[in-house]
Amino acid sequence: MPVLRSPRLGADIRADHPAYDLIELLFFAYRDFVSDPDRILDEYGFGRAHHRVLHFVDRQPGLTIAELLDILRITKQSLNRVLKELIEKRFIESRMGTSDRRQRLLHVTPQGHDLALKLAKLQTKRIARALSDLEPDAKELVTRYLVRLIDPDDREHVERLVFGKQEV
Incomplete structure (x- = not known):
């Protein structure tokens, strides 16, 4: 295995020559980083989009749909499908805004929090x-x-x- 040391970080990376090693390591690291949660999410009929929504709603209680769209950078149509499933299966609830009653604030349910925490702990173990x-x-x-x-x-x-x- 090559030694990953350089006198100056990034000194051996040139813009005119693709950093295939780092590109591929990022692909493989991401593949394995999400594989643990993927197995659990599959038991619920959920995918990675469900995981991302659940994660950010758990971390930011009261998040609006607009804020979630901004974080995830997905289409409203994609979010609506995923959010609908999470709400129907009682992992997330949508509450009316206090200052603007048209606004919908997203919160995880206890079941949603437990799943989000379980997935975060799996990924934390890999990071550690x-x-x-x-x-x-x-x-x-x-x-x-x-x-x-x-x-x-x-x-x-x-x-x-x-x-x-x-x-x-």
Whole structure:
């Protein structure tokens, strides 16, 4: 296995030569990262879209449909299908807004929270295993790397969602 060290991170990556090794490692890492939840979701007749909706509604109680669409960047039609199933199977509930009664606020049910937590714990176990043999600052380095993979104009928004950072 090649040693993954470089005097300056990214120094050996050239824009005119595809980084096939990293591209393929990201594909394989994502495949395995979602495989554990996929098996459980399949028992409920759910897929990855259901997982993403459940995850973000669990993490952001009271999320509006517009906010969820912005996070997931999917069509309203796609979201409606997935959301309808999650509501019908009582994993998510849609509540009327307090200030605007036309607004629908999304919340997980206890059953939805339990499933979201079960899936997050599976993925956390995989992440912990991957970080366990690395240097103590590996999580910080991986976090910085993942944030920098996000489009620059969306980073601040994502950091607020993930880390709870406030706009300045």
